[in-house]
Amino acid sequence: MKYQLENPIKGKLGSQNYKTSILWRNGELISDEPEKLGGQDLGPDPFTLLLSSLVSCTIATLKMYIDQKGINLPNLEIEANMFYKIENRERVAYIERNIHFGEKLDEELKDKLLLIAENCPVSKTLKGNIHVLTEAIS
Structure with a gap:
């Protein structure tokens, strides 16, 4: 089996409600839920990340x-x-x-x-x- 990424994406939940640190090959990205769902909106939510993948791949x-x-x-x-x-x-x-x-x-x-x-x-x-x-x- 050949993986798409050399190293897997890793997510870690911190002490703040829903704030997730996503570790990738060059750094860290913060994901969070909107305030209306109990998060603090400190980063894109999972659906925003999914759609961002499509948008960035299409542009590239x-x-x-x-x-x-x-x-x-x-x-x-x-x-x-x-x-x-x-x-x-x-x-x-x-x-x-x-x-x-x-x-x-x-x-x-x-x-x-x-x-x-x-x-x-x-x-x-x-x-x-x-x-x-x-x-x-x-």
């Missing part, structure tokens, strides 16, 4: 393509949000991703960039078959 993937093709798109902006629907008595998550190119593009280029966005690695992971394996380690 598009930027690589744009640079490779020599396309001038300096005002690329992406936003994402999510909601749930009940379908066939199951709760189904939907993520909306809006891409703002900052200028009018011809349809062929716009369609190509949308296809590139759909194929960013995080997008493919979220749309794929995901299994979360959980184990207790003492």
